[in-house]
Amino acid sequence: xxxxxxxxxxxxxxxxxxxxxxxxxxxxxxxxxxxxxxxxxxxxxxxxxxxxxxxxxxxxxxxxxxxxxxxxxxxxxxxxxxxxxxxxxxxxxxxxxxxxxxxxxxxxxxxxxxxxxxxxxxxxxxxxxxxxxxxxxxxxxxxxxxxxxxxxxxxxxxxxxxxxxxxxxxxxxxxxxxxxxxxxxxxxxxxxxxxxxxxxxxxxxxxxxxxxxxxxxxxxxxxxxxxxxxxxxxxxxxxxxxxxxxxxxxxxxxxxxxxxx
Amino acid sequence: xxxxxxxxxxxxxxxxxxxxxxxxxxxxxxxxxxxxxxxxxxxxxxxxxxxxxxxxxxxxxxxxxxxxxxxxxxxxxxxxxxxxxxxxxxxxxxxxxxxxxxxxxxxxxxxxxxxxxxxxxxxxxxxxxxxxxxxxxxxxxxxxxxxxxxxxxxxxxxxxxxxxxxxxxxxxxxxxxxxxxxxxxxx
Numbered sequence: 230x231x232x233x234x235x236x237x238x239x240x241x242x243x244x245x246x247x248x249x250x251x252x253x254x255x256x257x258x259x260x261x262x263x264x265x266x267x268x269x270x271x272x273x274x275x276x277x278x279x280x281x282x283x284x285x286x287x288x289x290x291x292x293x294x295x296x297x298x299x300x301x302x303x304x305x306x307x308x309x310x311x312x313x314x315x316x317x318x319x320x321x322x323x324x325x326x327x328x329x330x331x332x333x334x335x336x337x338x339x340x341x342x343x344x345x346x347x348x349x350x351x352x353x354x355x356x357x358x359x360x361x362x363x364x365x366x367x368x369x370x371x372x373x374x375x376x377x378x379x380x381x382x383x384x385x386x387x388x389x390x391x392x393x394x395x396x397x398x399x400x401x402x403x404x405x406x407x408x409x410x411x412x413x414x415x416x417x418x419x420x421x422x423x424x425x426x427x428x429x430x431x432x433x434x435x436x437x438x439x440x441x442x443x444x445x446x447x448x449x450x451x452x453x454x455x456x457x458x459x460x461x462x463x464x465x466x467x468x469x470x471x472x473x474x475x476x477x478x479x480x481x482x483x484x485x486x487x488x489x490x
Numbered sequence: 491x492x493x494x495x496x497x498x499x500x501x502x503x504x505x506x507x508x509x510x511x512x513x514x515x516x517x518x519x520x521x522x523x524x525x526x527x528x529x530x531x532x533x534x535x536x537x538x539x540x541x542x543x544x545x546x547x548x549x550x551x552x553x554x555x556x557x558x559x560x561x562x563x564x565x566x567x568x569x570x571x572x573x574x575x576x577x578x579x580x581x582x583x584x585x586x587x588x589x590x591x592x593x594x595x596x597x598x599x600x601x602x603x604x605x606x607x608x609x610x611x612x613x614x615x616x617x618x619x620x621x622x623x624x625x626x627x628x629x630x631x632x633x634x635x636x637x638x639x640x641x642x643x644x645x646x647x648x649x650x651x652x653x654x655x656x657x658x659x660x661x662x663x664x665x666x667x668x669x670x671x672x673x674x675x676x677x
Contacts, residue, residue: 247574247576247582248576248577249574249575249576249577249582249602249605250574250582250584253574253584253598253601253602254586290584290585290586292585292586292587433585436555436571436582436583436584436585437582437584439556440556463585465554465555465568465571465583466555470556
């Protein structure tokens with residue numbers, strides 16, 4: 230019912246989301262904001278655009294980290310980036326980028342491999358609020374120890390702290406990393422392909438979608454990926470059940486698939 | 491209890507030892523699935539299914555997203571994701587905020603399972619040092635499911651089952667040696 234309102238009023242379609250997960254997010258927000266009744270909660274979402282913004286921010290999951298799953302980044306560094314390096318212009322799409330931690334991680338990787346100058350990283354999310362945060366390139370200083378460990382485990386050999394400046398409780402990442410990242414809204418459920426890429430990353434997004442929506446989004450990625458391009462999914466996500474699987478070959482050990490030609 | 495449709499075992503520090511003692515004694519024809527949610531360090535991922543495989547007559551595997559939950563199978567929640575149960579009896583994974591400093595959180599699995607299996611759910615909480623699972627057991631009881639704990643006096647770390655005993659109307663408190671027999675009698 231609530232989901233139908235959102236589609237009608239704002240054009241946001243959450244009906245293809247996994248039910249238990251979205252229900253838990255909505256119930257969580259309902260008790261967090263201490264609404265008087267479900268009817269009041271529903272009315273507020275439908276009629277108060279500012280509250281609706283909060284609603285989208287809160288029910289979508291925005292938990293992410295830099296160099297999450299270090300072995301994945303190691304495979305990008307050792308196997309994928311050298312192939313991408315052969316192109317005159319590298320186009321990468323990070324779909325569901327949330328607050329940008331992964332986009333900055335990719336930029337660091339590209340810079341270290343001397344590829345950043347000829348790369349464009351499109352980082353998209355359906356949620357404008359997280360994109361504003363991502364564009365600032367500032368993350369909690371308290372996270373840096375964990376991120377630095379991830380970075381080293383992923384094969385990074387520099388001093389991780391050389392990539393940011395500490396400002397009070399925040400780490401501000403260097404502006405040169407930001408220059409090749411384009412942050413933009415894009416809704417995987419309703420928006421179309423907007424370019425062709427050699428690498429698409431969409432990690433820990435498909436787990437929130439039902440099978441039909443997963444198939445639809447995977448087709449969107451397939452349309453947006455050049456031949457011999459790479460598709461990277463989250464550590465518990467797979468292309469295996471998709472009819473597209475036969476066009477792709479998986480890299481050993483990681484959730485990275487390469488499109489055939 | 492009759493018509494048990496799922497048994498969910500939650501635990502933290504000190505619970506692995508219990509599993510290693512109990513799972514080998516389970517009967518091979520259990521008519522319901524067992525879902526295990528154990529706190530552990532991120533990265534120690536595939537170790538738990540490997541450790542348990544071969545020690546029980548039942549099939550042991552990591553729970554995968556959208557996978558249909560089948561009887562006679564032991565599913566292990568992957569590390570670093572919450573494990574949710576859907577109405578169509580499939581799993582969902584969720585990498586949202588930690589609950590009770592934990593991901594997977596036992597509360598999340600208990601609560602979503604309670605809505606699906608209702609009175610035909612049995613949840614068991616083992617040894618552990620935080621209170622994750624206690625709120626989940628309250629939901630299980632609200633749906634008239636069964637709440638079981640490891641006898642705190644028998645637990646390596648009694649805090650978790652003791653908190654459950656304090657806050658929830660527990661149906662049974664079991665010693666390790668009686669646990670397999672209890673599970674085998676569920677049908």
